[in-house]
Amino acid sequence: MTIPELDDVHPAWLPPEAFRAVGSRRTLVAGDGTLADTVRAEVAHACARHGGALDGPHDLVITLSPQEGLGDEDFVLSRQDGVTTVAAGGQAGLLYGFFAVVRLGEAAFEGERAAEHHRPALRRRMLDHWDNIDVHPVMGQVERGYAGGSIFWRDGVPHDDLTRVRAYGRLLAASGVNAVAINNVNVHATEARLLTDRLGEVAAIAGALRPYGIRVHLSVNFASPIALGGLPTADPLDAGVREWWARTTERVYAAIPDFGGYVVKADSEGQPGPFAYGRSHADGANTLADALAPYEGVVHWRAFVYDHRQDWRDRSTDRARAAHDHFAPLDGRFRDNAILQVKYGPMDFQVREPVSPVIAAMPGTRLAVEFQVTQEYTGQQRHVCYLGPLWSEVLGFRPWGPDGATVAGLAVNGGLVAVSNVGDDPYWTGHPLAQANLYAFGRLAWAPDLDPGAVLDEWIGLTFAATGDREPLRRALRELMDGSWHTYERYTAPLGVGFMVRPGHHYGPDVDGYEYTPWGTYHFADRDGVGVDRTRASGTGFTGQYPRPWSEVYESLADCPDELLLFFHHVPYEHVLRDGTTVIQHIYDTHFAGAEQAAGLREKWEKIDGLVAPDLHARVRERLDEQVRSAEEWRDQVNTYFLRKSGVPDAHGRRIH
Numbered sequence: 001m002t003i004p005e006l007d008d009v010h011p012a013w014l015p016p017e018a019f020r021a022v023g024s025r026r027t028l029v030a031g032d033g034t035l036a037d038t039v040r041a042e043v044a045h046a047c048a049r050h051g052g053a054l055d056g057p058h059d060l061v062i063t064l065s066p067q068e069g070l071g072d073e074d075f076v077l078s079r080q081d082g083v084t085t086v087a088a089g090g091q092a093g094l095l096y097g098f099f100a101v102v103r104l105g106e107a108a109f110e111g112e113r114a115a116e117h118h119r120p121a122l123r124r125r126m127l128d129h130w131d132n133i134d135v136h137p138v139m140g141q142v143e144r145g146y147a148g149g150s151i152f153w154r155d156g157v158p159h160d161d162l163t164r165v166r167a168y169g170r171l172l173a174a175s176g177v178n179a180v181a182i183n184n185v186n187v188h189a190t191e192a193r194l195l196t197d198r199l200g201e202v203a204a205i206a207g208a209l210r211p212y213g214i215r216v217h218l219s220v221n222f223a224s225p226i227a228l229g230g231l232p233t234a235d236p237l238d239a240g241v242r243e244w245w246a247r248t249t250e251r252v253y254a255a256i257p258d259f260g261g262y263v264v265k266a267d268s269e270g271q272p273g274p275f276a277y278g279r280s281h282a283d284g285a286n287t288l289a290d291a292l293a294p295y296e297g298v299v300h301w302r303a304f305v306y307d308h309r310q311d312w313r314d315r316s317t318d319r320a321r322a323a324h325d326h327f328a329p330l331d332g333r334f335r336d337n338a339i340l341q342v343k344y345g346p347m348d349f350q351v352r353e354p355v356s357p358v359i360a361a362m363p364g365t366r367l368a369v370e371f372q373v374t375q376e377y378t379g380q381q382r383h384v385c386y387l388g389p390l391w392s393e394v395l396g397f398r399p400w401g402p403d404g405a406t407v408a409g410l411a412v413n414g415g416l417v418a419v420s421n422v423g424d425d426p427y428w429t430g431h432p433l434a435q436a437n438l439y440a441f442g443r444l445a446w447a448p449d450l451d452p453g454a455v456l457d458e459w460i461g462l463t464f465a466a467t468g469d470r471e472p473l474r475r476a477l478r479e480l481m482d483g484s485w486h487t488y489e490r491y492t493a494p495l496g497v498g499f500m501v502r503p504g505h506h507y508g509p510d511v512d513g514y515e516y517t518p519w520g521t522y523h524f525a526d527r528d529g530v531g532v533d534r535t536r537a538s539g540t541g542f543t544g545q546y547p548r549p550w551s552e553v554y555e556s557l558a559d560c561p562d563e564l565l566l567f568f569h570h571v572p573y574e575h576v577l578r579d580g581t582t583v584i585q586h587i588y589d590t591h592f593a594g595a596e597q598a599a600g601l602r603e604k605w606e607k608i609d610g611l612v613a614p615d616l617h618a619r620v621r622e623r624l625d626e627q628v629r630s631a632e633e634w635r636d637q638v639n640t641y642f643l644r645k646s647g648v649p650d651a652h653g654r655r656i657h
């Protein structure tokens with residue numbers, strides 16, 4: 001086992017300097033197995049650099065200590081009589097305990113520390129890659145990827161050196177992620193074959209990630225029995241189809257004994273699914289679940305099912321309703337190893353959406369919540385947009401009000417999943433500051449109640465560990481990144497209405513871009529007002545998909561939170577918000593403010609010059625230039641559009657075109 005460090009790639013949150021505290025101590029690692037070997041190799045590597053050792057009187061003991069109540073990934077951290085101890089429930093706990101000590105740095109070796117039991121809140125913490133083997137003519141190689149090509153494949157074949165994949169696994173393990181689905185949920189012909197004759201490629205990737213405790217999952221095409229098996233049907237209740245999935249899955253496990261399972265996007269945006277055979281999504285998911293069950297594999301079945309060929313004239317269809325309409329009636333009918341994977345909002349990864357009502361509607365089903373680390377709708381890794389605060393809000397949301405469970409609590413048995421933002425870019429994520437989103441996802445999946453600001457501090461502390469006095473840098477980056485989600489929200493679609501992006505690639509403003517399309521994403525602006533009436537009283541009835549109190553809160557114009565006003569209500573431009581401004585004035589004000597704040601981000605970054613590596617500084621500066629330009633374009637298009645529609649002038653007489 002060697003440590004996968006790369007010279008030509010940014011070390012992200014694991015620069016050599018981050019290991020100084022551990023690497024300058026004497027450490028004992030006790031335990032056998034792949035992950036124990038990884039920890040030993042990590043410690044040896046850090047010691048070689050920083051002068052510590054793996055023998056002698058110990059400062060740090062990392063040991064297996066299986067006991068009642070301590071899960072495989074759990075560890076107990078303590079410090080007594082000058083010795084810091086990580087006592088792990090299983091091998092994975094050794095790894096997570098080791099990285100916890102790395103995160104603490106010198107603090108892990110100071111004073112006394114009463115025993116703290118660390119355990120992940122969610123058992124599966126997974127990243128989904130939307131990577132293709134081939135380069136797609138429109139999407140490029142990675143669908144919605146903003147960081148270059150795939151880290152797994154190049155020119156139609158796997159990278160022959162998988163060091164980068166191993167290094168990725170290492171970064172993920174240090175943030176708490178334990179599963180990766182390696183290919184796009186839109187499974188095209190070439191990628192479908194990863195399940196059969198190209199399985200060796202999956203096995204090689206699994207081999208590269210295994211030393212860091214990461215299991216590999218595969219997106220599969222529901223019609224595989226036809227396309228790959230030559231069967232006449234993919235009907236999930238057909239005996240031949242069930243047999244095909246069983247045999248195919250058996251071969252997968254023969255090649256990859258710790259394979260995680262399948263991810264399926266069915267009957268969604270043109271992907272095949274059970275509807276073609278008059279079967280339900282439970283029938284579809286259960287057939288794959290049954291094939292996986294003998295090996296303790298799981299199927300992640302996505303709930304992103306809606307009519308993408310809607311007639312915009314049809315006001316009775318509401319895309320927001322679709323997932324609940326399709327899936328809530330199926331509660332209790334999914335196998336135990338079928339996990340329903342639900343996007344956090346009812347639409348599609350917008351900068352602001354209410355939490356999906358599906359999450360509260362299926363107590364008899366294992367649920368995973370899906371986030372989008374890749375910034376499809378939040379600036380495509382050209383804009384700084386730290387998403388920790390958004391995720392934290394979603395995870396802490398209580399569908400039944402203050403006394404009920406949180407979203408994180410409801411996802412305990414399914415897990416947290418996110419679309420990865422990583423590619424073969426030297427900074428991993430295109431925008432170097434977008435690394436913070438990847439890190440924050442892992443940390444929040446492990447501990448959803450962490451403060452996203454503290455997670456940001458952690459990320460800064462590790463990533464810039466080599467900076468002498470980190471305090472000025474920490475302060476500057478906190479200022480720049482903490483509020484960047486709200487800044488992005490201000491200059492884009494207002495008050496939760498969503499979209500207004502250019503169709504297809506989804507970058508930049510186009511207020512009516514989706515208005516008369518089949519995609520179901522409308523804002524209904526006219527000369528009098530804007531917003532989508534989703535009430536039971538006069539609209540699509542979507543508010544009725546929530547339990548109380550939210551079904552009442554969202555229904556009521558008076559109680560609906562302002563930031564979601566236009567998601568739930570169609571209101572006149574003169575409607576007055578809680579702060580006393582009208583909707584139209586709010587649109588102008590936030591767009592002027594948002595663009596100004598974007599310019600402020602660039603100024604803040606200029607002050608950081610000299611505190612971070614020059615190449616990184618230049619890369620971020622270049623992206624900030626584009627963010628400032630784009631934010632102005634958003635401001636001008638949105639403001640001009642609404643001035644023209646409404647005829648209401650800006651109360652402050654600012655320039656609107």
Ligand code: GCW
Nearest residue numbers: 130143144185186265304348
């Ligand atoms: O947000 C949309 C994207 C599609 C994506 C789809 C999904 C992979 O625009 O590119 O397809 O969501 O989540 O399936």
